[in-house]
Amino acid sequence: MPDRFLRGLALPDWDAPQAPPAPAEPDLPTLLEEARREGHAAGLREGETRGRAAEAASREAMAEESVRMALLTLDEGREITRKAAEENARALARLVMGAVDAALPGAAARFAPDLLEPLVAALGPLVDAPLGATLQVPPALLDHARARFGAALPVEADPALPEGDARIAWRRGGLDLDLGARRAAIRDVLVSLNLLDEESSA
DSSP, X not given: OHHHHHHTSOOOOTTSOOOOOOOOOOOHHHHHHHHHHHHXXXXXXXXXXXXXXXXXXXXXXXXXXXXXXXXXXXXXXXXXXXXXXXXXXXXXXXXXHHHHHHHHHHHHHHHHHHHHHHHHHHHOOGGGOOTTOEEEEXXXXXXXXXXXXXXXXOEEEOTTSOTTOEEEEETTEEXXXXXXXXXXXXXXHHHHTTSSOTXXXX
């Protein structure tokens, strides 16, 4: 009887570990302090995020401004280079015309005999020359012209012709070797390229 009674009783286990005490409920000041801390931390995180975004935007704006300034500088450099190139080209054109003017008289006298060759060749076969065709040259060139072409073409001196010029004339036409016209042609090309002023090139 006592054993059955004891088996039906639930005796405490004095050797088992005790359960931890239930956590105490936080009071209102603690809750407010925690909320304040969380809000402060969230504000710091948001401020940091905005700061990084503003810094990135500032860097991007600075980069765009740098590119814009670089492009402006490049355009200005190109304009300066273009103007310098134009001025150099104009100076070269003036130099060319000065060289032509300085060299033309001496070259005309020196190369006058050679210049007659293409003039007469332009006439074609001398046996088929127009009736009355006559080669007219400056007096200094008369002997050479007669020795070279006199057998097939009448040759006469024309005191009005400058050194280097010559002419083949007939009744209804003629061919001219005019070095002044060649000088004018060079000038016209330079003027057409805007490398020489019309007034200063005459």
